[in-house]
Amino acid sequence: MRAELKKDAIKKRCSRAGSLCLLSSHLIHFDISTMAPRASIVLYYDIVSPYSYFGFNLLKRYRQQWKDVDVVLQPAFLAGLMSTAKNQPPATVAAKGAYMFADLNNVSAASGIPFKFPSEFPVLTIQTMRLLIVLQRHEADKYEQCIEKLYEEYWCNDKNVSQKDILISALTPIIGSEAKVEEYYEMTGQKEIKQALIDNTQTAFEAGAFGMPTFIVKKAGSDEEHMFFGSDRFELMASVLELPYYGLAPNPAAKL
Amino acid sequence: MRAELKKDAIKKRCSRAGSLCLLSSHLIHFDISTMAPRASIVLYYDIVSPYSYFGFNLLKRYRQQWKDVDVVLQPAFLAGLMSTAKNQPPATVAAKGAYMFADLNNVSAASGIPFKFPSEFPVLTIQTMRLLIVLQRHEADKYEQCIEKLYEEYWCNDKNVSQKDILISALTPIIGSEAKVEEYYEMTGQKEIKQALIDNTQTAFEAGAFGMPTFIVKKAGSDEEHMFFGSDRFELMASVLELPYYGLAPNPAAKL
Numbered sequence: 001m002r003a004e005l006k007k008d009a010i011k012k013r014c015s016r017a018g019s020l021c022l023l024s025s026h027l028i029h030f031d032i033s034t035m036a037p038r039a040s041i042v043l044y045y046d047i048v049s050p051y052s053y054f055g056f057n058l059l060k061r062y063r064q065q066w067k068d069v070d071v072v073l074q075p076a077f078l079a080g081l082m083s084t085a086k087n088q089p090p091a092t093v094a095a096k097g098a099y100m101f102a103d104l105n106n107v108s109a110a111s112g113i114p115f116k117f118p119s120e121f122p123v124l125t126i127q128t129m130r131l132l133i134v135l136q137r138h139e140a141d142k143y144e145q146c147i148e149k150l151y152e153e154y155w156c157n158d159k160n161v162s163q164k165d166i167l168i169s170a171l172t173p174i175i176g177s178e179a180k181v182e183e184y185y186e187m188t189g190q191k192e193i194k195q196a197l198i199d200n201t202q203t204a205f206e207a208g209a210f211g212m213p214t215f216i217v218k219k220a221g222s223d224e225e226h227m228f229f230g231s232d233r234f235e236l237m238a239s240v241l242e243l244p245y246y247g248l249a250p251n252p253a254a255k256l
Numbered sequence: 257m258r259a260e261l262k263k264d265a266i267k268k269r270c271s272r273a274g275s276l277c278l279l280s281s282h283l284i285h286f287d288i289s290t291m292a293p294r295a296s297i298v299l300y301y302d303i304v305s306p307y308s309y310f311g312f313n314l315l316k317r318y319r320q321q322w323k324d325v326d327v328v329l330q331p332a333f334l335a336g337l338m339s340t341a342k343n344q345p346p347a348t349v350a351a352k353g354a355y356m357f358a359d360l361n362n363v364s365a366a367s368g369i370p371f372k373f374p375s376e377f378p379v380l381t382i383q384t385m386r387l388l389i390v391l392q393r394h395e396a397d398k399y400e401q402c403i404e405k406l407y408e409e410y411w412c413n414d415k416n417v418s419q420k421d422i423l424i425s426a427l428t429p430i431i432g433s434e435a436k437v438e439e440y441y442e443m444t445g446q447k448e449i450k451q452a453l454i455d456n457t458q459t460a461f462e463a464g465a466f467g468m469p470t471f472i473v474k475k476a477g478s479d480e481e482h483m484f485f486g487s488d489r490f491e492l493m494a495s496v497l498e499l500p501y502y503g504l505a506p507n508p509a510a511k512l
Contacts, residue, residue, distance in 0.1 A: 085350075085351045086350070095465065099464055099483060210349055226362070228362075232488050232489075239365055239366035245503060
């Protein structure tokens with residue numbers, strides 16, 4: 001019974017990847033053409049992006065409501081993406097910058113997600129995002145908690161999460177060992193980790209992204225990609241996914 | 257009884273303007289300090305702006321739900337505003353332009369508001385917006401219907417509403433006389449009308465606008481202005497106004 005469940009779980013996972021799977025040393029072939037993939041949302045995020053902070057928190061809430069949607073959280077590098085897309089930060093237009101401050105506070109008030117603009121902004125998050133790639137690979141079970149913590153430190157607690165000491169002290173309670181976090185931080189220097197962040201950012205760009213948060217949405221049973229930009233597109237995602245939209249605060253109990 | 261009602265209506269209108277009013281040749285002084293103004297939304301729009309088209313249509317729907325909110329529709333000139341604010345159209349960033357097309361179709365699908373990107377875009381709507389100023393002044397009762405018609409002609413029927421002949425034939429059935437519409441069109445050359453469009457645009461800029469649609473929202477009893485940009489801010493406006501948000505299609509029967 002347990003073996004069957006496990007087999008089903010692996011089958012399910014493999015059907016998403018559309019691949020062949022090795023299970024208990026038996027090579028199993030799936031006819032992927034007849035297996036409809038589940039709906040999915042891939043979020044490309046950078047800790048430096050305030051709307052990504054809201055986008056991440058809203059996605060966490062919506063995942064509770066949209067139970068049949070797989071969620072993938074992909075670290076990417078906003079400054080690199082904007083440069084590739086030849087895009088400019090909103091605040092380069094004075095009125096847009098001023099509006100953004102008011103708008104972020106309005107989003108916070110309407111969603112119940114706490115928010116305080118940090119005293120240092122923007123900060124260079126390239127190391128932060130490389131570290132999140134390392135954590136995604138080596139601490140899969142704690143990866144999401146790490147994202148949440150770093151967002152909270154920067155966008156609520158005014159901690160400069162581009163600094164090594166801030167990262168170490170923020171993540172140590174989650175990972176359980178300062179030495180281990182130090183070790184992960186050292187791994188950000190590896191060529192492969194650097195390249196993974198470049199690759200994620202390039203993949204986002206190729207999917208049409210020019211800023212963050214970017215959501216790549218696929219309906220169940222379809223490989224067509226729908227790209228959404230901004231923390232304010234959940235109602236449109238709901239429409240594309242043919243799922244209900246519950247508002248910015250879908251579950252009052254989930255309010256932070 | 258009728259006189260009293262009329263008096264009340266004028267009193268109400270005057271309380272909004274915070275002014276002295278002449279009623280039936282009696283000068284009436286109101287103590288405006290004790291009269292709470294009603295909630296209000298001022299929309300600055302330009303026919304050339306696709307998100308203003310959605311913003312206008314959504315505002316029309318929301319006005320049915322938010323009955324205690326006064327609505328004012330102010331013609332403004334988008335190209336002038338963007339130049340004053342030193343802002344660039346989204347499509348100057350290639351990926352942003354491509355995204356905008358998909359996003360507009362998603363907004364249309366989610367809201368049920370029909371939409372077809374016109375073959376000529378952008379077009380120079382300075383005459384169109386001046387004409388709407390004339391209509392606002394001389395055809396107050398039909399003004400909103402004229403806006404609706406011009407939006408529909410441009411954003412559903414691929415009619416170039418910057419052209420005089422298109423404007424005349426679109427508006428004649430509403431105004432009831434081609435000669436009258438011709439006369440209104442001639443009035444767009446008046447210095448005062450030209451200046452009114454400049455003034456509206458400048459007022460929007462001074463309120464923080466850098467694009468359209470721009471909504472200036474005031475809560476009942478307050479003079480504080482809350483500025484919102486985009487057709488996607490109704491949920492935030494609802495939060496500020498402490499009114500319910502019903503989604504992009506609040507009233508299924510209102511679907512166009």
